[in-house]
Amino acid sequence: MNDGAPVSGRQSAASMPAIAGIGLRGDHYEALLAGDFGDQAGPGWVEVHSENYFGDGGRPLAVLDRVRAHWPVSLHGVGLGLGNADGLDRGHLARLQALVARVEPGWVSEHLCWTAAGGQHLNDLLPLPMSEEALALVCRHVQQVQEALGRPLLVENVSRYLDFAASVIPEGEFLAELVARTGCGLLLDVNNLYVNHINHGDDPLAIVAALPAAAIGEIHLAGHSRREVRGRALLIDTHDAPVCAEVWALYRQVLARIGPRATLIERDSALPPLPQLLAEAAIADACLGACRDEPA
Structure with missing residues (x-):
């Protein structure tokens, strides 16, 4: 097991460790590179948003090169739009290809969503109806991405704030068929499972049970916000708070079903100091360790 200290050389997808990592954000560049971890171990691995490193140069890419020399890195996209009815943005895909060639990441992942229509790009991860038409569209786009990158893509389940009348395929079956x-592969966001459970009554463990466990390469954990809308609670996937007790409990149940997986603590705003983020990663590592210790 990597104890969080830098590792030499680059790691392949097959060797991405089933331990806890953190998302790399600009506020933490200096602390991470300086090893300013407080009383915490360093991260087991690091994930970055692909689009933040699409430039031809500059400080972000220079920092990513330094980070990649010491830790395994995963690329996580937010703008490719696997569900875009107008097709994939070929320029976006070309920039992703170039970044993958440069970084040689352990994984490349994207969201099961749409992000643009009619040439207009929206700053959100918009859910798809779970229909045969949507499934065929996403399959076509996933195949195009995998052919371009020469590697499997991990696809992440998303939060949603409405239900579609056209949704006739349960989410777990939709992802399994994909x-x-x-x-x-799949990136299982446990916070999104919990958000949809509260907002729509989805059964998160039934969704997990429908998935091919071997396809799940990574897990995300994050915080959310709670709002009152017309007298009922609505959870918003904001990534601006610590992981709550209920999501930790669901995470442990997921691990009990599928076994240890590389797990990311995902935080995008209201960023705490790096040692505080690493302390959350340590909780995930403890859960992973307990899962390994459980009898089969």
């Missing part, structure tokens, strides 16, 4: 048709 894996079966394309050979892609």
Whole structure:
């Protein structure tokens, strides 16, 4: 097990460790590179948002090169739009290809969502109806991405704040069929499972049970916000708070079903000091260790 200290050389997808990592954000560049971890171990691995490193140069890429020399790195996209009805943005995909060639990441992941229509790009991860038409579209796009990158793509489940009348395929079955048709992997966001459970009554463990466990390469954990809308609670996937007790409990149940997986503590705003973020990663590592210790 990596204890969080830098590792030499680059690691392949097959060697991405089933331990806890953190998302790299600009506020933490200096502390991470300086090893300013307080009384915490360093991260087991680091994930970055792909689009933040699409430039031809500059400080972000220079920092990423230094980080990649010491820790395994995963690329996580937010703008490719696997569900875009107008097709994939070829320029976006070309920039992703170039970044993958430069970084040689352990994984490349994207969201099961749409992000643009009619040439207008929206700053959100918009959910798809779970229909055969949407499934065929996403499968076509996932295959195009995998052919371009020469590697499997991990596809992440998303939060949603409405239900579609056209949704006729349960989410777990939709994702399982996506894996079966394309050979892609899955990034399981446990916070999104919990958000949809509270907002819509989804059964998160039934969704997990429907998934091919071997396809799940990574897990995300994050915080959310609670709002009152017309007298009922609505959870918003804001990534601006610590992981709550209920999501930790669901995470432990997921691990009990699928076994240890590389787990990311995802924080995008209201960023705490790096040692505080690493302390959350340490909780995930403890959960992973307990899972390994459980009898089969």
